[in-house]
Amino acid sequence: MLLVEGFEAAILPCTLILLVPGLAAALTARETAIPALTGFCLAVLMFSWLRFSGAGAGWHPIIAAVALFIAVAMLLSPPISRLDLVALLGGALVGFAAAELWLPCVGAEFGLLLNELPTQGSSGLVSMAIYLVGALSPLLALGAIHHLTADWFLELVEPPLSIVGAALLVMLAVATAVGFHETMLASLFEWSLPYV
Numbered sequence: 001m002l003l004v005e006g007f008e009a010a011i012l013p014c015t016l017i018l019l020v021p022g023l024a025a026a027l028t029a030r031e032t033a034i035p036a037l038t039g040f041c042l043a044v045l046m047f048s049w050l051r052f053s054g055a056g057a058g059w060h061p062i063i064a065a066v067a068l069f070i071a072v073a074m075l076l077s078p079p080i081s082r083l084d085l086v087a088l089l090g091g092a093l094v095g096f097a098a099a100e101l102w103l104p105c106v107g108a109e110f111g112l113l114l115n116e117l118p119t120q121g122s123s124g125l126v127s128m129a130i131y132l133v134g135a136l137s138p139l140l141a142l143g144a145i146h147h148l149t150a151d152w153f154l155e156l157v158e159p160p161l162s163i164v165g166a167a168l169l170v171m172l173a174v175a176t177a178v179g180f181h182e183t184m185l186a187s188l189f190e191w192s193l194p195y196v
Contacts, residue, residue, distance in 0.1 A: 009134065013192045021068075022136065024166070
């Protein structure tokens with residue numbers, strides 16, 4: 001049931017705070033989009049689990065904004081000199097920020113998981129992963145599409161899309177740094193309520 005709720009959450013506005021930064025990280029990373037998406041998804045899983053299980057206190061939003069700025073610099077570095085590890089770390093920084101900002105709209109199963117997460121230990125991490133596979137499924141599909149797309153087409157579209165991705169990340173970082181993220185998250189949550 002957690003997986004089904006995750007798929008349902010993937011189409012709700014409240015999940016955009018996870019999906020848009022993940023998409024932006026993949027676009028900014030260009031040909032190293034797969035490592036960036038991998039780092040993003042792993043960081044969202046780890047930091048969401050830490051945050052909601054009570055094992056790691058929430059970080060100040062300024063830390064999330066700084067992480068986004070650093071990620072943009074890492075992901076925009078010239079692809080020739082950038083290693084997959086740099087893209088993985090850049091994606092992880094974006095994933096950390098997204099997990100810290102995420103205000104989930106919860107269904108019955110995920111709500112139960114969030115209530116029990118502090119007592120579940122590492123099994124809660126597995127349950128969170130099951131939910132996030134569904135919630136992040138559009139990003140997983142994007143990774144598959146990127147992998148299957150012809151190289152000549154990627155070379156044509158990646159430079160302008162990289163600028164769009166970086167601009168999205170910078171806008172989110174600025175919004176977070178000035179405190180506008182709270183208004184943005186509240187609006188996304190409100191728009192999701194009729195569907196939860």
